[in-house]
Amino acid sequence: MSEREVVLITGARKGIGRHLAEHFVRKGALVEGCSRELPDWELENYTHHQADVRDEGQIKAMFASIRSRHGRLDVAINNAGVASMNHSLLMPMDTVDRILDINFRGTFLVCREAAKLMQARRYGRIINLGSVAAPMRIEGEAVYAASKSAILTFTQILAHELGSFGITCNVVAPTPIETDLIRSVPSDKLQRLTDNLAIKRAGVLEDVAHVVDFFAHPASDYITGQVIYLGGA
């Protein structure tokens, strides 16, 4: 079994996922990441799995690999997600399916498999990505926000189901951050959103990493079922 902390990050190819992968490698962890496409970068102590969070077979194979190589998983960060801004009256069902499949169903699948591995050592930290889009009721984000609300409710109940296994489950809910996810959102809309935050600035990747560090810390063993909204949303 690996002596070092093992961290899994979904959607690790770019954006928040890539930042967290680099962050945890710098901290000395062995990091496993996944995404549908291969990244155009490499990192020592980082292993990438080409796996789609919607595909049960691919995700189970990834966990079998983690189990056989490390024998443990300390932290699982469900970052993989997609958004599609559109008025509900114009939203195609294919897009609805895709958002719910990746954001919620994918999170559920990875949580389930992560907890199976974590429970053997009676230790684990599951950190799911929410969004301020849910509490801020952002028009055009109804389906995306609903998928994130589903993650929140799921995480809070999962926290109860896994508490006796020594596994904590929490949500970090970022504001819009300069990544591909929000590239198509008009700048005036982003400005209005920022204006409604308690702290009136755009979020940065370090803001997310800071909260993830807090939830992932071994001393955070009495903190579960919680959600932290960045920016005071």
Add this chain to the structure above:
Amino acid sequence: MRQEEILDLVLSSLNEALAGNGVSAELVIDEATPLIGRGSVLDSLGLVQLVVEVEQRLQDHRGLSVTVADDRAMSQRNSPFRTVSSLAAYVHMLVEEQCARV
């Protein structure tokens, strides 16, 4: 995979789950050991651990991806989780079905 092999796999998984729950290693378990209800050696979370252990051993040792607690298992009049032998028989059936599909 022969039924006896699966029975051994279930028994060793049960030992693992019991050890994880601090149950004395001196407890004697066999085919008739109840897993649910009166006289059960596991609580509900222990049963979850047992099922996870069985699934992981099938994956690790045989490369079989089997979901033991499927809808069929949950809806049967006689639960496959009654005893070690009923669970082994159910897992054997799932494995046979999966092998037949390949």
